[in-house]
């Protein structure tokens with residue numbers, strides 16, 4: 001079995017105030033993604049969101065039903081979003097192949113029994129980033145190519161937050177139960193994502209940072225708006241944002257990240273914005 005998983009529990013903001021660097025990283029940082037020939041998953045108790053990666057080289061990798069699900073197969077009561085941030089690869093769902101090029105996505109609805117991942121070239125593998133949430137309705141599988149995404153330009157160079165946001169898995173593009181996923185790329189010369197910061201107490205969120213140069217980093221900010229903490233992050237690392245937490249980062253270079261969320265509603269724009277000069 002090549003599907004590995006660890007569990008993360010939910011934390012109270014009262015407790016998180018007293019966390020030191022190690023405790024904060026142990027609880028919220030995910031730093032074992034994109035290991036080759038493995039499917040690595042984190043089962044979070046926030047909205048029972050699963051974060052993971054699949055990097056097949058020579059042999060395909062099969063998504064197993066991890067014990068935490070107590071299900072016959074992984075998608076028995078779940079839906080899955082996949083974004084390929086590597087080279088061309090194929091996701092096979094119950095015998096049907098879906099080829100995903102760099103930055104293409106696939107939505108796989110509840111009830112599909114077998115999901116496997118393979119790469120076109122074992123030397124330049126696909127890097128499949130995975131987000132999965134509980135689902136109570138079976139929606140059709142849909143591939144989201146580069147031209148299917150909704151593109152939004154945000155920010156400005158003067159405020160160092162000029163960025164392009166691409167909505168891949170949102171309910172105006174694909175029918176979903178509760179999963180939302182997209183990708184944001186910071187423009188050269190800008191550093192901030194999600195500034196002004198926001199919270200959405202109805203939904204948790206995961207940021208997966210990639211395209212971070214190996215000698216650079218992103219300083220990710222979390223916590224209640226008047227009680228923030230930071231986590232320094234490198235390439236191919238993800239961070240869990242509890243519903244009560246801001247999620248915003250500033251990089252030492254340009255970078256990209258995949259955002260994924262789930263919870264009470266499917267309204268992407270439902271955010272409570274924080275005043276920048278009131279953050280603490």
Ligand SMILES: O=C[C@H](O)[C@@H](O)CC(=O)C(=O)O
Pocket residue numbers: 154163165182183184193194195205247259268271
């Ligand atoms: O709830 C929405 C999410 O936090 C992200 O989509 C925000 C983001 O990518 C950005 O502003 O740069």
Ligand SMILES: [Zn+2]
Pocket residue numbers: 198199200205247271
């Ligand atoms: Zn958000």
